[in-house]
Amino acid sequence: MASLSDAILVIIVLSVIIPLGSLILISFMPPGERTFPPVHYTLDNYFYVLDKLKFYQNMFNTFYFITLAVLISLVISIPTAYAIARLPINYHLWVLTVGLVILVKSLPPGSLLVPIYDWLWRLKLTNTPLGVAISYQVYTLPYTIWLLTSFFLDLPREIEVAARLDGAGSFSRLIHVILPISIPGIISAVIMNYLNLWNEYMYSSVMVSSSRYQTAAVILGQMVSSEYVVEWGVMAAANVLSIIPALIFVSFVQKNISRAITGGIKG
């Protein structure tokens, strides 16, 4: 039986390594060449992507929009999650909030695309970083509220009671006691949001029409769907570049990721 599970593992690993390896190899393939694996190796594709296409600008856009979206989400989610988890709020209000979070979380994100675009357009926020960040809330907000609520629920109640008896009102409790001991939970939420949004395509492409604010994922999409020749080498190079930040990020926070993934079940 060990050999069977080993075989399955090998297949899974290969299914990741083969496409990734091919991608890396193709990114070094000289333009116009069509042999695989490549006979000659060149860095031209990378120079082209960075120098001509200014792809780093798109990668920066991705990072910028996600950061903005995560900040907005945290500012809204922390008090909301705390209220859901702990405050003696009106029952109907509680049900409404929790219901809304679950509803949005379970809807396909695309179903909200049109109303959100309409809204942002009226507010003249399309084609702005803030607009994109707001549209990203479809993904980040329900997820963050859900994750933090479960985290807050697991905090020991006595500590909050102690803070109440020490004279701290609900806001002071949140700032001085709950937030500092919730830092692991907040870090988990931030990590997961970055990973979830790094490849976001739908909202990024619809909310932005000017090339200035296009994200890396959108540029990659355009390269494939372009009506001209698909430059495989260039596309592969851009792809590899866009993987690198995510890779660095993951390697830095590896320890926190497993906690973040299981965080929804048990903080």
Next chain:
Amino acid sequence: MVLRGKVRRMAFLELRNISKSYGKNRVLDKVSLTAEKSEFLVILGASGEGKSTILNIISGVIRPDEGEVVIDGQVVDDSNKTYVPPELRDIGYVFQNYALYPHMSAFDNIAFPLKMRKLPEEEIKKRVREVAEMLRISHVLDHKPSQLSGGQQQRVAVARAIVKQPKLLLMDEPFSNIDPALRASVRWEIKTLVKQVGITTVMATHDQEEAMSLADKILILHKGKIIQTGTPEEIYNRPVNTYVADFVGGMNILPANILIPQIESIAELKSLSVENIGYIGFRAEHTRLDDEGIKGRVIGSEYRGDKWVVLADIGSDKPVKLYLTTKVNVDDTIRFLPSRIYFFDSQGSLVDTKTLV
């Protein structure tokens, strides 16, 4: 003279007919208690009897279904519209698990209630140092709770509770997480400290020894009711019923029909027989060997230095416990006399006590 009947002196802390149910489970049933200023009250009860619920109702974390809570002449909860939230009640609370803030140093933990009162920085430092000095934790003020020993954590928790000089100090099983070897000395320290500060204290515990050593007044909580209130001596000497007699000091309680035939054969005890008796009790520490006494077979004997702890079978379904000054061996037949006997009726309520010379 007419007025006198209406004037009612108010105690510092008063609970009036507090009831609380969780679903169908009635945890507290018309509980009333009073504490004078600087008094040390201990609520004694087995676990699950609602001791913590009383403390939580006093602190305001839980609201009662019925009844009133009065602190220092102010009604803080009338189980209706009047409700002062915990953060405004000025109460210090020591939790069973201490509930220290894990991200703050010991100093910041103790300073937190003062910061919430927006006292000036200098004043905060001065007060924290004072109270740390009193509790001998000055040298660990910059440690995080996780770096402190259990005893130090407990002292930080006590320091945090008293540093704001609250009206009331509440403690919920404060010694149960402390190493048993240290418990007695910690208890002594807390007692001295509380007396020195002169703070009105209510403590909940299931440990009768703790209650006896700390309390000015003990309240015994059983099945949601306070069944006896009194000084430790009163509780020990005149337990209202068999439950209290057994719970505080572990009395030997036997059905009267087992003991009465034995008693009747003993001239000294015969004159004491009382009407309508269901149970008869005596304490282990009130027994001595006597040739004329109750007959029993030794089934266990342990040397404790100052005494022999002896279990003897006298024909009841539970053996009786005796403290003797002389050695007896297992399977010996002994005769002993209790020097003080408690008589309970068939419901278990105390009817009378008799002391033999």
